[in-house]
Amino acid sequence: MEKNEEYMEKFWHTTAHVFANALTETFPTTKLAIGPAIEHGFYYDFDLDKNLDAKDLKVLEEKMREVLKRKESMIQKSVSVSEALELFKNNPYKTELINDLVEEGEKTISTYTNGKFIDMCKGPHLESTKEIGAIKLLKISAAYWKGNEKNKQLQRVYGISFKTQKELEEWIELRKKAEENSNIKLGKELDLYMINDMVGRGLPIWCPNGAMLRMQLQDLLVKEQLKQEYSFIITPHIGRTELFKTSGHLANYKEMMYAPIQIDEDEYYLKPMNCPFHITYYAKDPRSYRDLPLRLSEMGTVYRYEKSGELSGLLRVRGFTQDDAHIFCTPEQVKEEFKKVFDLVTKIMGILKLKDFRVRVGTRDPNSSKYVGEEKMWEKATQEIIEVLKEKGINFVVNPGDAAFYGPKADIIVKDALGREWQTGTIQLDYNLPERFNLEYAGSDGQKHRPVMIHRAPFGSFERFTGIIIEHFGGNFPLWLSPEQVRIIPISEKFMEYAKQVKTKLLEAEIRVKLDERNETLGYKIRDAQKNKTPYALIIGAKEVENKTISLRDRKGKQETIGLEEFLDKIVKEIKEKN
């Protein structure tokens, strides 16, 4: 049933009409806005003076079933614009939509009728509502009319439907499974991170397991960046007002920054970005074209104000560490540097089995004044990004108006193991900041020139990226990434001595290993290792001690007996290959 997208769209769209029908019958004062089918199910936005709650949803579900029992046909009818305006004269939203359509050149308006209920809609729909056998209303939320925060807030109800009750139940079951993978749930279960009220919202503490995971990701980045001749620097978390004034952050980014801190006679701001500090380093010495490109990297912690409702587990926080770098180069080097960044991204995502990524190019919104710098520079920068993407054969879309205030950007969007898409990293070209800070280098002609900056963060932030990685792997991290790689389980205390020898040997080989010394049953300890998603459990008993072997059990339950040395070779190789 899910396979035929076109059919499901019709199916859910028709269900949306059934919902609207039930809604208007229950609450006749409802003013309907729009109600499309979405990837899984449908929603309907409407204006109603009463805020609906969960009880109302139950009532509405019942009403929908009544509507469905009538088994009405969906009848399409095109009417003239004036007829449509008359038909929907009491509904300001439909009226606005009709006027929009007229502006786009439409001469007639399409409507659909089932029974007594009529809605403006271009379709297509099912022939009859009788095909819908099971419905469920999922949640209520607020949504802005036409998606604009400035517009009136409407109520939105999400729902889904299927042909049979069985399919509905299967879908609910599937949804539950996806929830099992949530970074919030797994973060708790695997003791990866915590968020504490007293510390503050949006400010996670990384627990040892999570910290290890993050350090491994960082290690991967550091090593790959060294291969591309990056340098690393470390900068402070706060800086004086003057710095952020010069950078333009106070003029363009202030609503994302926290209130200043008074220190002696001066005002300091928590840094929302690392760029001003990196630029300051660049400006320290006179630069020559021979120094460029200068690739400056920092795992830089920044603080940004996020509206309270936007915070979510590790995915959206208020203090986070970016895998930041700024590449200072000549205008001629921009394309080459851009290519190298994409090579880095491709390589790293490949290692993390996130091969299916695409790029969204954010360009300037011609009608907005929030940007700094000349239009010509923007055009050049945008052009260069697109050229590189085309040359590399990377999938991309252009999203006008999505640029940073200092330059166009390319956001990286990855698809995880469950097929969900996440925005992770970002690459931004910047012709503006070098200008504002009056950066220069001496060219081969002996003249002063202006360098170009590329801001880039392949992961975006360790917080968000780790959150995505948790969900992507469902907690079953590859061996090299696992906080605990091996758990040693002796069958009884009698074998503890050999177990300790094995532990020492593994520790010497830089393997993250724990020895379970608790006085619990073998079954309990095995179960515990499996629950913790530890890649390998080593069971050690009389046979193993005698033969200098270990009994190996992976987290899926597969077992084998192999020699200790053989195991060491195997695991070291596996870690090195990052499989």
Add this chain to the structure above:
RNA sequence: GCUCUGGUAGCAUAGUGGUUAUUGCACGUCAUUGGUAUGCGGGUUUGCUACAAUGAUGACGAGGUCGCGAGUUCAAAUCCCGCCCAGAGCUCCA
């Protein structure tokens, strides 16, 4: 910030006005045990096979001003108000 739903021990839960707030896991002590999680069934033997459900040896112990603060009441985890926090969604975004 807005909408809805929630907040009971480390985690997960029961409890809608009436003694000392329920249960499981986790934690501690002791005991028991030990070969690949547990339960039940089957045969035959000490290792298999089939089915089913789910985070599991026993006893004891410890753990909670029921998110916070006012209010209603003889009596509040329970009803009312305010605030805080979380989740989902809108908007925004690394």
